[in-house]
Amino acid sequence: MNQFxxxxxAALSSDKDITLNxxxxxxxxxxxxxxxxNELTAVLGYEPHTRIDRSKDDLNYQNGAYTHTIDNEYGEIHLTNPRDRPNKYQNAHHP
Known part of the structure; x- marks a missing residue:
């Protein structure tokens, strides 16, 4: 049985204080x-924390992340949006 x-x-049982929502x-x-x-990993072509030769001028790599919150019918969703070094990576979910 998976975590979901x-x-x-647990949400449906009364012994946990968690709702289905x-x-x-x-x-x-x-x-x-x-x-x-996964989207940024696909754009860059390598996994996070992969050791790469950063001396190449045209090489793009991950450079931290920023967070933002969106509110929907289930509550606040906290998103951590990764960014790349030259800040060229933009996705459709960028605020």
Missing amino acids: NKDII EVLRRQIEVAANQFLQ
Whole structure:
């Protein structure tokens, strides 16, 4: 049984102080943040924390992240949007 199913069961049982709405909010947040990271990884062509030769002038690499919050019907979703060094990476979710 995966964590999502365990969270749903916990939300539906009375022994945990978590709502189904909170389970969905958390899953949306995790999925959205993973999507953003995977998107930049695809653009750059290598995984985060990969040792690369940064002496090449045309090489783009990850350079931290910024956070923002969006509000939806499930509550606040905290997004961590990764950025690249020359700040060329833009996604459709950029505020």
